[in-house]
Amino acid sequence: MAASNVGRVLNQLRLYDEAKSLLCATVPTSRQALGNDHRLVLELSSIYASALANSDQDGDPSSKVLGDSVWTAAPNLENMVLAQTIYEDVVRRMRRVLGPSHPTTRHVERNLEIVRGNVARTRAARLG
Numbered sequence: 001m002a003a004s005n006v007g008r009v010l011n012q013l014r015l016y017d018e019a020k021s022l023l024c025a026t027v028p029t030s031r032q033a034l035g036n037d038h039r040l041v042l043e044l045s046s047i048y049a050s051a052l053a054n055s056d057q058d059g060d061p062s063s064k065v066l067g068d069s070v071w072t073a074a075p076n077l078e079n080m081v082l083a084q085t086i087y088e089d090v091v092r093r094m095r096r097v098l099g100p101s102h103p104t105t106r107h108v109e110r111n112l113e114i115v116r117g118n119v120a121r122t123r124a125a126r127l128g
Contacts, residue, residue: 007047016055023048052083087112
């Protein structure tokens with residue numbers, strides 16, 4: 001539980017590298033101890049995906065992908081794709097465990113849609 005609180009605070013402080021470092025180690029351990037569908041594992045995975053989605057190539061702490069209506073970051077595409085993959089897995093599991101109308105499920109679904117859009121924009125920008 002403490003890791004989810006610390007991870008969330010690190011994300012709020014835009015210390016995404018620190019959040020990624022913490023959660024990269026914590027998620028697998030939690031998954032092994034509690035199982036893939038445990039609510040805490042889903043929460044930690046979602047927070048990790050948020051840190052990945054918000055980390056950008058130049059480390060500019062003023063840019064933020066999730067939570068702002070304006071897309072200002074120049075994200076690392078690899079991190080964005082990994083965040084998308086994690087969010088897709090978490091959403092699938094949350095729908096089954098918590099239900100599709102649960103507020104947490106809906107929140108993570110919105111984050112997934114934001115990340116999908118940002119991945120598409122990043123890919124388009126690199127092609128154009």
